[in-house]
Amino acid sequence: AQKITQTQPGMFVQEKEAVTLDCTYDTSDQSYGLFWYKQPSSGEMIFLIYQGSYDEQNATEGRYSLNFQKARKSANLVISASQLGDSAMYFCAMREDSFQKLVFGTGTRLLVSP
Amino acid sequence: GAVVSQHPSWVICKSGTSVKIECRSLDFQATTMFWYRQFPKQSLMLMATSNEGSKATYEQGVEKDKFLINHASLTLSTLTVTSAHPEDSSFYICSARAAGSQFLDTQYFGPGTRLTVL
Numbered sequence: 434a435q436k437i438t439q440t441q442p443g444m445f446v447q448e449k450e451a452v453t454l455d456c457t458y459d460t461s462d463q464s465y466g467l468f469w470y471k472q473p474s475s476g477e478m479i480f481l482i483y484q485g486s487y488d489e490q491n492a493t494e495g496r497y498s499l500n501f502q503k504a505r506k507s508a509n510l511v512i513s514a515s516q517l518g519d520s521a522m523y524f525c526a527m528r529e530d531s532f533q534k535l536v537f538g539t540g541t542r543l544l545v546s547p
Numbered sequence: 548g549a550v551v552s553q554h555p556s557w558v559i560c561k562s563g564t565s566v567k568i569e570c571r572s573l574d575f576q577a578t579t580m581f582w583y584r585q586f587p588k589q590s591l592m593l594m595a596t597s598n599e600g601s602k603a604t605y606e607q608g609v610e611k612d613k614f615l616i617n618h619a620s621l622t623l624s625t626l627t628v629t630s631a632h633p634e635d636s637s638f639y640i641c642s643a644r645a646a647g648s649q650f651l652d653t654q655y656f657g658p659g660t661r662l663t664v665l
Contacts, residue, residue, distance in 0.1 A: 468653070476638060478591070478656035524590065534581070535642075535654060537590045 435459065437527050437538035444543050446515045453500070454510045454541045456525035462486075464530040467508040469499065472522040472540070481523075484508055515545045549575050551643050553657035560631055561665055568626045568660045570641030576621035577643035581654060582614070585638040597624045631664045638662075 438457045446452040458467065469481040484492045484499045492499040500509040512519055525538040550573040560566050570580055579598050583591040595616050597603040603616035613635075615627040624643075628635055638661050642654040 470656070476585075476640070476659040476661070478640060478642070478659075480653055480655060483653060534593055534596060536593075539590050 435538075436536045437525055439525055439538035439541050441541045442539075444541055446512075446543065446545055448517060448545055448547050449514055451511060451513045452515055452543065454512070454523050454525075454543065456508045456510065456538060458506050458508060458525075458527050460506075460527065460529050462529040462531050466528045467499070467501070468526040468528070468535065469497070469508075469510045470524045470526060470537075471519075472524060474521070478524070482510065512543075517545050517547065519543060520545045549643070549645060549653075549655040551577075551641065551655045551657040553641055553660050555660060556658060557661040557663075559663045559665065562632050563630055565627055565629045566631055566662060568628075568639055568641075568662075570624045570626070570643070570657050572622045572643040572645075572655070575643075575645045577624075577645060578621065579644045580618055580624040581642045581644075582616060582624075582626050583640045583642070585640060585659075587638075591640060594626075628662065631662070633664045636662055636664045 465486045467484045471479045482492050482494045482497045482499050484501045491501050496513045498511045522540045522542050524540045526535045528535050552571045554569045582594045585591050594609045595603045595605045597616050597618040599618045599621050605611045618624040638659050640659040642656045644654050
């Protein structure tokens with residue numbers, strides 16, 4: 434079974450609008466962490482935001498927020514006020530305490546249009 | 548934020564030669580470094596986990612004799628692709644986890660190395 438599922442291969446959004454990138458995960462661990470990374474065409478993986486399984490508040494980092502719904506095992510990334518520079522691949526990842534390594538989803542390509 | 552560098556950023560080599568890729572954590576000590584491989588339009592696949600001063604742990608299906616990993620210091624890990632063949636052409640990315648950050652476990656990634664084997 435896939436540990437991390439990103440069902441949107443591609444998303445389009447207009448500049449200044451908000452967009453939600455979906456991510457669901459599968460784990461039997463009680464303690465785990467969820468991450469979002471951005472990969473522009475240059476290839477570098479840029480850390481965006483982290484959510485711990487015991488965190489009660491949704492994580493926020495500037496224009497990025499993570500909509501964490503533990504019961505549904507989803508960790509969607511919300512980007513507010515999209516900018517042209519947000520166009521990139523976005524990967525959701527999970528680290529389970531029992532495995533201590535990141536497992537990545539297949540990614541979502543976001544295209545922001547003027 | 549934490550900075551990780553990789554060198555070289557790209558390399559082209561002939562089939563049968565060996566290529567070494569360096570991964571350095573520039574402003575923090577990394578007890579653990581990871582090596583990933585990414586094929587075009589695909590996700591990152593973990594190849595191996597490298598702990599400073601000990602042997603690397605390879606993922607299933609990754610040939611340890613072909614992909615030699617050395618983590619000799621808290622700021623440097625190297626990946627050597629031995630006797631490279633065209634099917635080894637890929638984008639190789641390293642990441643580093645800062646010492647003392649086990650709970651948060653944020654991995655900081657290098658910019659990647661694009662290897663092309665002719």
